[in-house]
Amino acid sequence: MKIVGSLPGSFQDFFINVAGIGRFTSRFFKQLFKPPLEWREVLVQAYQLGYNSLFLVSITGFIIGMVMTLQTKPTMEQFGAESWLPAMVSISIIREIGPVLTALICAGKVGSGIGAELGSMKVSEQIDAMTVSGANAFNYLVVTRVIATTVTIPILVVYADVIALVGSYVGVNIEGDVSPTLFYKQSLDILVYSDIIPPTIKTFFFGFAIGIIGCYKGTTADKGTTGVGRAANSAVVISSLFIFVIDLVAVQLTQLLI
Amino acid sequence: MENSNDIVIDVKGLRKSFGDNHVLEGLDLELHKGENIVVLGKSGTGKSVFIKCLVKLVEPDEGKLEVLSKDVQHLTEEDELNALRRKVGFLFQGGALYDSMTVEENLKFPLKRMPDKPSYGEIDDRVHEALKNVGLEKAIHKMPAELSGGMKKRIALARTLILQPDIVLYDEPTTGLDPATSKEISELIVEMQETYQTSSIIITHDMACARITSNRMKVIRDGVFKYEGSYEELKKSDDKWLMDFFE
Numbered sequence: 172m173k174i175v176g177s178l179p180g181s182f183q184d185f186f187i188n189v190a191g192i193g194r195f196t197s198r199f200f201k202q203l204f205k206p207p208l209e210w211r212e213v214l215v216q217a218y219q220l221g222y223n224s225l226f227l228v229s230i231t232g233f234i235i236g237m238v239m240t241l242q243t244k245p246t247m248e249q250f251g252a253e254s255w256l257p258a259m260v261s262i263s264i265i266r267e268i269g270p271v272l273t274a275l276i277c278a279g280k281v282g283s284g285i286g287a288e289l290g291s292m293k294v295s296e297q298i299d300a301m302t303v304s305g306a307n308a309f310n311y312l313v314v315t316r317v318i319a320t321t322v323t324i325p326i327l328v329v330y331a332d333v334i335a336l337v338g339s340y341v342g343v344n345i346e347g348d349v350s351p352t353l354f355y356k357q358s359l360d361i362l363v364y365s366d367i368i369p370p371t372i373k374t375f376f377f378g379f380a381i382g383i384i385g386c387y388k389g390t391t392a393d394k395g396t397t398g399v400g401r402a403a404n405s406a407v408v409i410s411s412l413f414i415f416v417i418d419l420v421a422v423q424l425t426q427l428l429i
Numbered sequence: 430m431e432n433s434n435d436i437v438i439d440v441k442g443l444r445k446s447f448g449d450n451h452v453l454e455g456l457d458l459e460l461h462k463g464e465n466i467v468v469l470g471k472s473g474t475g476k477s478v479f480i481k482c483l484v485k486l487v488e489p490d491e492g493k494l495e496v497l498s499k500d501v502q503h504l505t506e507e508d509e510l511n512a513l514r515r516k517v518g519f520l521f522q523g524g525a526l527y528d529s530m531t532v533e534e535n536l537k538f539p540l541k542r543m544p545d546k547p548s549y550g551e552i553d554d555r556v557h558e559a560l561k562n563v564g565l566e567k568a569i570h571k572m573p574a575e576l577s578g579g580m581k582k583r584i585a586l587a588r589t590l591i592l593q594p595d596i597v598l599y600d601e602p603t604t605g606l607d608p609a610t611s612k613e614i615s616e617l618i619v620e621m622q623e624t625y626q627t628s629s630i631i632i633t634h635d636m637a638c639a640r641i642t643s644n645r646m647k648v649i650r651d652g653v654f655k656y657e658g659s660y661e662e663l664k665k666s667d668d669k670w671l672m673d674f675f676e
């Protein structure tokens with residue numbers, strides 16, 4: 172505690188947040204196995220967050236696939252390795268860019284949305300109202316949203332990967348002529364399981380982090396209208412940070428294990 | 430009324446501080462069955478904190494707290510606590526309607542989450558009855574954002590009463606409403622109290638509301654109930670501090 176106390180404010184806040192998120196997560200797992208699970212609300216939340224992020228994820232996925240292709244192309248040409256271009260782009264997208272970029276976008280869109288929604292519910296005493304009516308507000312609000320993000324964000328990542336590959340295909344064809352089948356072969360043949368499975372697993376953790384941090388920040392929002400804004404804002408900042416940390420750990424683990 | 434068996438809320442020596450902020454410094458209150466107590470006090474004197482302690486939204490530091498013969502502080506079983514909470518209605522200051530749900534869904538929310546949940550038919554009946562009671566049947570499919578301040582309070586009241594509680598806690602039910610609407614809400618509180626035989630604690634600084642709803646009044650000052658009596662008695666008091674409320 173002494174060490175933490177002597178650190179600059181922003182570092183202290185970070186550690187306080189980590190401790191709070193830790194406690195919140197353990198509460199989540201305790202509640203998760205306590206009936207009743209609000210299935211209907213899980214589906215509503217999953218649908219809403221998927222639907223609301225689809226446009227943003229599509230656009231960024233497409234552009235990043237295309238831009239990466241266009242940027243890499245000259246270098247590959249210098250080495251006379253043009254036919255490796257689709258493979259190189261697809262590996263980068265599937266292993267790293269797709270998951271991290273999509274998660275960051277979702278942290279911005281979904282994490283802030285959850286933070287703001289629950290924050291305003293907290294500030295206007297709606298969460299207290301649920302509690303005193305004998306309902307389990309944590310089950311209804313938090314457990315549902317965390318399940319929704321944990322399940323939906325991996326799906327969005329797979330979708331973004333596909334769209335990014337379409338973008339890459341368009342990028343290849345701006346000054347070239349590669350048939351879809353050839354592109355498909357060139358980009359996907361090289362992939363092995365270790366390119367696909369570990370990045371997919373980490374996206375579940377991304378989704379979980381976004382959900383849990385958004386809910387934590389929302390349900391602990393300070394009174395007043397600024398409290399809601401701060402909850403939304405720090406939900407984005409902290410979950411983005413967590414995404415990078417999880418990514419780092421995931422990459423290290425993958426290299427150790429495979 | 431003096432029979433100790435009909436005490437539904439019994440508070441003794443209730444204390445609560447937030448850090449250095451000593452908000453409640455020994456509150457005593459007995460609420461009898463069928464009685465309406467109005468709690469009066471300036472802003473920030475801990476009135477909301479007091480009634481939140483009664484339903485364990487706020488954990489008190491010290492004191493005895495019995496609601497419907499249950500020791501609230503030591504009610505550790507979640508099911509037991511929730512069972513008690515269903516018997517104690519709570520009307521929040523801002524109404525606290527669920528923004529993302531229609532009026533109908535707002536009213537159904539607590540009913541659907543009862544352990545022995547009523548049938549769909551019964552849930553619908555109770556929703557209609559509750560809306561009829563507050564005179565807003567036509568608002569059933571509206572969203573809270575589409576309602577006026579007075580309508581919100583009525584719907585919130587309907588939602589509070591839908592579980593047919595024995596006790597109702599009102600946190601400033603008329604604050605933010607115009608005098609005419611305030612009067613309507615105050616009369617509605619009395620009407621509902623007579624219909625459902627509830628006992629209530631009503632927090633307010635609206636004297637018209639206090640006059641209409643109270644059987645007895647308690648005034649909080651410096652963390653304790655400093656004055657007590659009927660509306661008429663307190664009105665006659667020559668205490669300078671107290672007289673300011675009645676102006």
Ligand SMILES: Nc1ncnc2c1ncn2[C@@H]1O[C@H](COP(=O)(O)OP(=O)(O)O)[C@@H](O)[C@H]1O
Pocket residue numbers: 447450452470471472473474475476477478479
């Ligand atoms: N959760 C809390 N944390 C810290 N202080 C609080 C909290 N809730 C209330 N207070 C403080 O307690 C005091 C009484 O608040 P409150 O009961 O809301 O007053 P009122 O009588 O206007 O309802 C205020 O000074 C408020 O700042």
Ligand SMILES: [Mg+2]
Pocket residue numbers: 476477478522600
């Ligand atoms: Mg208050």
